[in-house]
Amino acid sequence: MRNRAVWFKLGIATAVGCGLLTVAGSGQIRRDGSDDKPLNTDGTATFRANVQNIVAPVTVFGPDGQLMDNLQPSQFHLYDNGREQDIHVDTEFQPISLVIAIEASYRDDAILKQIHKAGALIQPLVVGTGGEVAVIGFDSRIQTYQDFTSDPQKIEDAIGKVHGGSYSSRMIDAVDNAVRMLSHRPRDRRRIILLISETRDNGSEARGRQTLIDLQLQNVTLYSVDITQFARRLTETPDNPRPSAIAPEALNLPMGANTPLAVQQATGSNGNSAEFVPVLKEIYTDAKGIFIKNPVKVFTQGTGGEQTTFVKQRGLEEAIEKIGTQIHSQYLISYRPRQETLLEGGFHEIAVRVDYPRAVAKTRPGYWLAGVNQ
DSSP, rough: OEEEEEEEEEOOOEEEESSSSEESSSOOOOOOOOOOOOOOTTOEEEEEEEEEEEEEEEEEEEETTTTTTOOOGGGGEEEETTEOOEEEESSSOOOOOEEEEEOOOOOHHHHHHHHHHHHHHHGGGTTTTTTTEEEEEEESSEEEEEEEEHHHHHHHHHHTOOOOOOOBBHHHHHHHHOOOHTSSTTTTEEEEEEEEEEOOOOSOOOHHHHHHHHHHHHHHEEEEEOHHHHHHHHSSSSSOOOOSOOOGGGGOOOTTHHHOOHHHHHHHHOOTTTTTTHHHHHHHHHHHOOSSSOOOHHHHHHTTOOOOOOEEHHHHHHHHHHHHHHHHHHHHEOOOOOOOHHTTTTTEEEEESSSTTTEEEEEEOEEEOOTTOO
């Protein structure tokens, strides 16, 4: 997001949005910390705030479901709360800053061996296109195994050093840490997190709601490769193997054993999921102290990323290859919301239409902007 300064005349309200921050009040608060501004004749105060560009990575699927990467900027239309916006479409590939966050809890040693072998597949996602990669691992601690580098060998070596640790899995804290790392990278880079983790969090201090806001504020897209309980059961060594009196065909799949189809259905990976917008609204408003049961789903859908899963080595490799293909086929749309759009508080839904028969455009579902009446 690139900043520009504007002036707002608002009543007593505080508006905080993903990338959009306005400050208003009775003359007691100023974003820049300077002296109070005088009240206007109608009792309101005018404050200076920064309004930043909204960035929306867009993936376009053709009628046959294949990725389309040869469209022209004039074929794209973006709507913010139903209003078409003046947009800039970047068709040139921008260099990527990528943080790979890998869960390293005590049960993951066998799965980590698979991840170590897949390290060479991650390098082509960014290396060779001016990109850079950082590697962190997390259990009860969050450790940086490699700060940002473009050296392929350092990236592979860092992934190979991640080993299982404690019982905890501070996944939300790890995402929060990755966002902070990316916030210091140049603005002209695409910011991406690749999370290889179980979908459940265990021990984080950060709240999912604030982390989601920070992800969107920093224009970070999160992709996940989920470690399922089923994959763990297949790879872990049982402590005391005993024969079961229950026939194998009578057993249910272990908890968390999502199939690729189930994940696709849950995340709406073929386009924007209209069903997910009400959930986002509840998260942003913190309705009834909502508890986010599946933060990975929220982070991927809320940023326009994708949630995938794997069971065996080949499945992990295919998931990483699929993410890489999507990243390199995306278009980057940026825009400054029209003033009348900015005055609308609440959740702003983003929709992208492409001038191509039966093409489907997938992007982030929107952003939150608290307004005058919020």
